[in-house]
Amino acid sequence: xxxxxxLPIERIALNVQANDWEDAVRSVGxxxxxxxxxxxxxxxxxxATTKELGPYIVIAPGVAIPHSRPEDGVITTCLAFARxxxxxxxxxxxxxxxxxxxxxxxMDHSEHVEALKEIAEILTDQDQFDKLLxxxxxxxxxxILYRD
Amino acid sequence: xxxxxxxxxxxxxxxxxxxxxxxxxxxVFKVLDLDAVVELADISTARGLAVNxxxxxxxxxxxxxxxxxxxxxVAVTNFMDLEGLTEGVRSALKLN
Numbered sequence: 240x241x242x243x244x245x246l247p248i249e250r251i252a253l254n255v256q257a258n259d260w261e262d263a264v265r266s267v268g269x270x271x272x273x274x275x276x277x278x279x280x281x282x283x284x285x286x287a288t289t290k291e292l293g294p295y296i297v298i299a300p301g302v303a304i305p306h307s308r309p310e311d312g313v314i315t316t317c318l319a320f321a322r323x324x325x326x327x328x329x330x331x332x333x334x335x336x337x338x339x340x341x342x343x344x345x346m347d348h349s350e351h352v353e354a355l356k357e358i359a360e361i362l363t364d365q366d367q368f369d370k371l372l373x374x375x376x377x378x379x380x381x382x383i384l385y386r387d
Numbered sequence: 388x389x390x391x392x393x394x395x396x397x398x399x400x401x402x403x404x405x406x407x408x409x410x411x412x413x414x415v416f417k418v419l420d421l422d423a424v425v426e427l428a429d430i431s432t433a434r435g436l437a438v439n440x441x442x443x444x445x446x447x448x449x450x451x452x453x454x455x456x457x458x459x460x461v462a463v464t465n466f467m468d469l470e471g472l473t474e475g476v477r478s479a480l481k482l483n
Contacts, residue, residue, distance in 0.1 A: 292399040292430065295448035298407060298466040306403045331448060333464040345402045348427070352406060359410050362467045 242354045243385040246318040249274050251377045255321045260294075260329040260337070261286050264305045267321040267342040277344045278312030285311075285342065289329075297331035299362055301372075306343035316350040318343055320380065322372070338372060357386050392416075392423040392480075395436055397445035397453065401429035407466055408444055415473045419482065442479055444472075 250270045257263035268282035284307035289296055297303045319342040326336035341358055345351045361367045367383055374380045394412060398404035405427040416423040428436050430452050437443055437456040445453065450462040459479040463472060476482075 288399060292452075293448040295399060295404060295446035297448075298404060298446075299468070300465060302467075304403055304407070306400070308400055308402070333447065343403050348402065348406075351403075355403070355406055356410055359407055359467065363469065 240316065240350055240353055241386065242318065242357045243381075245316060245351065245354045246320060246384065247274070248377055248381055250276075250317070250319040251380050252319075252321045253374070253377060253380070254324045256325075257323055257327050260289075260327055263321070263323055263327050263337070263340060264289065264342070267305065267319050267340045270319040270321065271317055271342060271344055274317075276313075276315050276317035278314065281307060281312035281344060284308065294329040294331035297329045297334040297337055300334045301326065301336070301338040302334070302341070302362060303329055303337045303339075304341045304343055304358075306345065309346050313344040313346055316344060316346045318351075318354060320384070322380075357384075360386075389422065392421060392441045393439060394423050394425045395428050395433065395440040395443045395458075396425050397428045397430060397433040397443060397449060399430055399449065401427045401432075404446060404466070405429070408446075408463065411466060411469060411472055412444060412476070414469060415476055418469075418473055419477065421480075442476065444476070 271277040285305040321340045326338045328335040396405040396408040409425045440458045444461045447462040447464045461475040
């Protein structure tokens with residue numbers, strides 16, 4: 240499934256204010272809980288996983304992909320997107336501060352692969368990434384993320 | 388024909404980050420024109436699977452958790468930096 244199928248406009252938030260990285264993960268996780276695609280426990284699962292394994296989810300400068308295991312409360316495979324303002328440090332020296340979060344809820348090892356490919360394409364394209372950081376509306380974000 | 392290389396992409400759970408890593412590595416091996424198969428592993432199974440791997444690639448943040456293994460390890464900080472990843476792989480595999 241691609242980004243458009245996994246990330247409806249209701250799970251995109253801009254100008255998210257967070258006190259710290261846990262708060263940021265809770266905010267993006269809340270979008271998933273409120274739209275019924277993960278159980279409440281999935282939010283704490285994402286936080287626990289990050290604490291347990293360290294801030295490896297910060298995969299590139301300014302970008303984190305919080306996620307946990309399918310059995311931690313995923314209802315359907317899904318994505319949520321949040322842009323933080325101001326940016327927040329996750330403790331990943333090379334890539335902090337984090338500006339955008341793509342939270343992932345995966346049911347298995349395959350349904351989200353196409354969407355991850357699209358995310359990687361967008362993030363490796365400096366022009367697209369700049370647009371993602373500067374977009375002023377959620378609609379503009381979808382114009383960048385939905386590849387059709 | 389040279390033997391097919393076995394590459395292990397390691398992340399915390401084997402779902403998200405290693406999947407991204409595999410996608411980037413597939414591009415790298417295409418550029419390097421190498422026959423390689425990239426498998427995913429989570430951190431808990433990585434050390435066992437590492438025995439049969441020619442190369443291990445993981446996040447810089449996870450490298451200490453893998454422990455001692457025979458295969459060379461590439462530690463990645465920016466998963467989107469294909470040039471850096473290509474250089475890392477090239478140097479770990481001792482390619483010219």
